[in-house]
Amino acid sequence: MALCPRCRYLVEAQAIRCGHCGLILKAYGHPGIPLHRATGDTSLCLTCAYHADDSCTFPQRPLAQTCTIYQSVAAQGSVAPRQSPPSPWGFKQVWPWLGLLGVSVLIVWVVR
Numbered sequence: 001m002a003l004c005p006r007c008r009y010l011v012e013a014q015a016i017r018c019g020h021c022g023l024i025l026k027a028y029g030h031p032g033i034p035l036h037r038a039t040g041d042t043s044l045c046l047t048c049a050y051h052a053d054d055s056c057t058f059p060q061r062p063l064a065q066t067c068t069i070y071q072s073v074a075a076q077g078s079v080a081p082r083q084s085p086p087s088p089w090g091f092k093q094v095w096p097w098l099g100l101l102g103v104s105v106l107i108v109w110v111v112r
Contacts, residue, residue: 005037027068036070049073 002013009020014031027033038044044064049071050056
């Protein structure tokens, strides 16, 4: 059982609408998609991890009052900065090939 965010009426956890005030509790009428709501006039984006790391693609961003993908920054702890994947041509990836090339040249020079 859960409480309706508007009227505080007790509703089933999978209820799509509040039976007392009619507030929509689940997104798209599907009991498996939770609909997160902002309290008051503040936006959900201010406390969302996706907004903090700039990976949110929600059309209502940054003023969303309801959201299906909301993840609280507080629940996640701290948001780590986004990092790009390592380049295949970085130093750590190239030096083994350079070492192999050097050994090959050395072998050819000694055998010659």
